[in-house]
Amino acid sequence: DTEVTQTPKHLVMGMTNKKSLKCEQHMGHRAMYWYKQKAKKPPELMFVYSYEKLSINESVPSRFSPECPNSSLLNLHLHALQPEDSALYLCASSQASDRRIRYEQYFGPGTRLTVT
Amino acid sequence: AQKVTQAQTEISVVEKEDVTLDCVYETRDTTYYLFWYKQPPSGELVFLIRRNSFDEQNEISGRYSWNFQKSTSSFNFTITASQVVDSAVYFCALGAQKLVFGQGTRLTINP
Numbered sequence: 001d002t003e004v005t006q007t008p009k010h011l012v013m014g015m016t017n018k019k020s021l022k023c024e025q026h027m028g029h030r031a032m033y034w035y036k037q038k039a040k041k042p043p044e045l046m047f048v049y050s051y052e053k054l055s056i057n058e059s060v061p062s063r064f065s066p067e068c069p070n071s072s073l074l075n076l077h078l079h080a081l082q083p084e085d086s087a088l089y090l091c092a093s094s095q096a097s098d099r100r101i102r103y104e105q106y107f108g109p110g111t112r113l114t115v116t
Numbered sequence: 117a118q119k120v121t122q123a124q125t126e127i128s129v130v131e132k133e134d135v136t137l138d139c140v141y142e143t144r145d146t147t148y149y150l151f152w153y154k155q156p157p158s159g160e161l162v163f164l165i166r167r168n169s170f171d172e173q174n175e176i177s178g179r180y181s182w183n184f185q186k187s188t189s190s191f192n193f194t195i196t197a198s199q200v201v202d203s204a205v206y207f208c209a210l211g212a213q214k215l216v217f218g219q220g221t222r223l224t225i226n227p
Contacts, residue, residue: 041220042207045215056214090160090161092161102211105215109160110160
């Protein structure tokens with residue numbers, strides 16, 4: 001089963017709101033990712049978790065706060081966002097890569113976020 | 117530095133035509149991985165293929181085929197007898213934990 005699920009599908013929030021995006025996978029993957037994608041652009045990596053530990057933070061503003069409660073779940077907590085943060089947020093998972101082997105990532109359907 | 121170039125921003129063909137999407141990459145690594153993903157209008161990126169730098173064998177999967185040439189740093193993707201359902205944005209990517217994506221090629225298959 002190569003499925004990554006994300007909730008909600010759509011989210012509209014004000015700049016003072018606090019909300020969370022959720023991602024779940026049951027493929028036994030030990031690496032999970034958050035990406036941001038603006039219209040007509042490729043996905044941009046935000047965070048990488050490997051074995052439930054944050055391994056990469058691509059200098060993302062602190063108004064985005066990731067959390068990995070266990071190996072199957074990944075959250076992205078949102079607070080005091082700006083209108084320019086409106087985008088498609090994609091979650092992905094993969095087997096944990098090492099120096100020799102790189103594995104493909106499986107993506108969820110995304111959460112389309114609008115900040116008003 | 118790693119870089120992926122997909123020079124074709126948009127391609128539009130009529131159904132049943134063959135179409136090739138170009139991908140050129142730059143890397144100083146001797147061992148690397150290349151990927152193709154499809155993003156239909158629904159938004160989800162769908163994994164299509166992974167290729168490592170030691171395996172230059174071309175691959176065919178149904179109507180899809182991939183041509184990997186290290187000599188020209190290219191990893192091109194061909195769809196044979198295209199169908200309307202192939203309409204999507206296609207991304208070529210390089211790397212692993214940090215995927216370096218090309219800008220994508222928007223493919224439209226017209227009935």
